Amino acid sequence: MTETVTLTIEQAEKLSLAVLEDNGFGEEHAGAIMRSVVAAQIDECHSHGLYRLMGCVQTARNGGLDTHVLPEIIDQAPAVTRVNAHKGCSLLGFEMGLPKLVEKARHCGISVLAINNCFHFSALWPEVEQISAHGLVGMAMTPTHAFVAPAGGTKPLLGTNPIAFSWPRPGKTPYTFDFATSMIARGEIELHRRAGKAIPEGWAIDTNGAPTTDAAKALEGAMLTFGGHKGSALSTMIGLLAGPLIGDVLGHETYAASEDAPGKPHHGEMIIAFSPETFLGADAQQHLDHAEELFDEIVKQGARLPSQRRFAARERSHKNGVTIPRALHDELLALTAPQ
Amino acid sequence: MTETVTLTIEQAEKLSLAVLEDNGFGEEHAGAIMRSVVAAQIDECHSHGLYRLMGCVQTARNGGLDTHVLPEIIDQAPAVTRVNAHKGCSLLGFEMGLPKLVEKARHCGISVLAINNCFHFSALWPEVEQISAHGLVGMAMTPTHAFVAPAGGTKPLLGTNPIAFSWPRPGKTPYTFDFATSMIARGEIELHRRAGKAIPEGWAIDTNGAPTTDAAKALEGAMLTFGGHKGSALSTMIGLLAGPLIGDVLGHETYAASEDAPGKPHHGEMIIAFSPETFLGADAQQHLDHAEELFDEIVKQGARLPSQRRFAARERSHKNGVTIPRALHDELLALTAPQ
Structure with a gap:
């Protein structure tokens, strides 16, 4: 078999x-x-x-999410749509809010979809790629379980706070990235621990805030952000935008969220859409074509697009x-x- | 003396x-x-x-900018203000566009100020801090001289592409960061070269795309982004948003810009403002207060706010x-x- x-x-x-x-x-x-x-x-x-x-x-x-509740779509402002997921999964909120996000971005040039009070487990790229499939530029962020210490800190506080981005390339796959602002996925450290292998320096600190290459101590301690203090600042920004700005919780308040305990797995997600046609009118296509030069130059020198x-x-x-x-x-x- | x-x-x-x-x-x-x-x-x-x-x-x-031309303010869309700087300095464009940026953010929830065709030399934090001084959240990005190779590449292509962010903290200094997405400022490498000192690994590559600690070879070669492929993706995003999205050039097209040659020192800048009050109505203050918990927790564990x-x-x-x-x-x- x-x-x-x-x-x-x-x-x-x-x-x-x-x-x-x-x-x-x-x-x-x-x-x-x-x-x-x-x-x-x-x-x-x-x-x-x-x-x-x-x-x-x-x-x-475990009672950690509502499996039936329908998201409530709130027409908050000309460029803002809020979705109260009422402890349901974020994904239905996104699907139901997407038409408003797109419509408002086309009208205003930029618009935000703020999903509140949602259970969130999914990758962000399927969402930003649905936005770029509409010919818009998409960006998404969410705060998550606080496993990550701020640069110079000693304790878990920031979520792994991913950011995703997708740029439309008609007739081609979009330019998309989607990454956690932590140095590495928590699962990677878990894999090292199970294999009895040391983790590279720079991934994590122990409970005293000292750098560690011991996977078990790293899991008890805190993960680090990618890119030192710059990554830490970005992670903080994501926590603020997809948290208090949209009226939702901070990453460390979702700490109890897990797949096998009820905890508090509900937080926010912020999605932004930009409309090139609204920014540029009849010139939009010319500038989208021009963006292809950047992608071509990246590929020409042997680098990969994400x-x-x-x-x-x-x-x-x-x-x-x-x-x-x-x-x-x-x-x-x-x-x-x-x- | x-x-x-x-x-x-x-x-x-x-x-x-x-x-x-x-x-x-x-x-x-x-x-x-x-x-x-x-x-x-x-x-x-x-x-x-x-x-x-x-x-x-x-x-x-050297004729690299227009010292008199007044920026043209274009009311592009409900949430977008464009400023054609007509080869004048970005700063006057920002000052003249700021009231529209603020007004539209208050009305729409989010708004963009896109400055085109500007001579740009300044730090971004004074601009985002003018936005947070209005009680809004500010973000700014600009592409610049292409000294930076994309992750996995061998040649300069991306600008040092800075991003700045400022979050209002009434009665306190705002939460602000402003950093280049390059590993380090080019001036730092120049200082090492003059002092005959090696640069740390990870800052730059030589003309063959190989890692180098030789400052002179680094200056001939290319700088690297911070945070490996993640920093490179962010830098690319900044080049796209503050470039083709707003109808302006790509970072590598400003390569000739310098302080002692006319070159092509004109490019774009993109500034975003978010209005917590428009996102949250009467609940805004409560959530801004709540954001203070994140800052408090950062400081409590011995980390510094930027x-x-x-x-x-x-x-x-x-x-x-x-x-x-x-x-x-x-x-x-x-x-x-x-x-």
Whole structure:
């Protein structure tokens, strides 16, 4: 028996929906979550793919999110749409808020979608890529579990605070990045600990705030931001914009959020869309074409544009389907109701 | 004779105005430039202080900027104000565009000021701090001279592409940062070269794209971004937002800009303002107060908020005046018309 199972995209969608709906998720939430995890699986982002369904079910069982509540869309200001997720998953809030985000960006030039009080587990690139698919420039940020110390500090305070960006390139895959402002994913340190391997310097500090290469001590201590004090400042900015600016909590207040405890897994997400056509009118196309020169120059000198591995995976998956570990497939099947 | 000269702030302002006006700058531009360099001098940012007047005069003599043209303010969209600087200095464009930026942010929630076709030499923090002084959140970015290679690349392509951010803290100095996305300022490498000192690894690559600790080879080669591929992605984002999105050039097209050659020193700047009151209505104050918890937690664990050195210098300068090297003072005096 092989260690993996290959599913068609349709099978992956059906399995995801079955797992969610058989575990109490309403149709709307199940659909939005399915679309995000399948998109991640298609791009071979395994950490945000079908594997995440396990966490969603676990969190729901622990009462950590509302599986049925519909997000409330609030027309806050000419360029601001707020979504109160009412402790439901962020993804349905994003889907329902997106048309307003796009419409307001087209009208005003720039607009913000502020999602409050949401359960959030997903990668941000599927969202910013939905914005760039509309010919707009997308940016997204969210604060998360505070595992990260500020530069010069000694204790976890900042979330891993990811930022994502997508620039439209009609007829091509967009220029997209999506990264945590922590030096490394927490899971990487966990992998080192399990393998008994030292972590590189600069990833983390111990409980005394001293640099450590001991993975176990790092997990007890705090992770560091990427890029020293500059990364720390950016992480703080993300915490402020996707927190108090939109009337939501700070990263360290979501600390108790986890996939197997109810905790306080609800926080905010801030998404910005810029409309080149509204900024530039009839000149927009000329400047979008001009941006291609930057991408061409990057590639010409042997550097890579971000997300290329994902886009290559996407092409493969659309031909061959998606492949997941058999153990995961079995676990997911076990979560569905017997037919 | 001491090596330095201490001026009252009023004297520094008068000297700056005299240098600019006696060298052909119109009253409006002279005033805007004076306010920026004196603000930097007050904060002991010597590299953006009165020293920069030398470069402004030199650039004007070389025909690199228009010293009289008034910026054109364009009411582009409900949340977008464009300023065509017509090859004048960015600073007057910012000052004249600021009321619109603030007004539109208050009305729409978020707004953008896009300055095009400007000569730009100044620090960004005086601008974002003018925004936070209005109780708004400010962000600014600009592409500059392409001294920086993208991650994995071998040649200069990206500007040092700074980003600045300021969060209002009524009754306190704001939370402000302003940093280049290059690993280090180019001037730092120049200082190492002159001192015959090696530069640390990670700052730069040589003309073959290989890592180098030789400062001279680094200056011929390319600087690196901070934070590896993440910093490189951010720098690219800044180049796109403050370039093609606002209908302006890419960082590498400003490569010829320098203080002693006419070159092409004109590019764009993008400034964003967010209005907490428009996002949150009556709840704004409560959430701004809540943001203070993050700052308190940062300081409590022994980490520093950014810009504290500047704010301490500001307090000193308002008491004691500003101190500049005597050689600079002599050079500036020599640039003024004899009385």
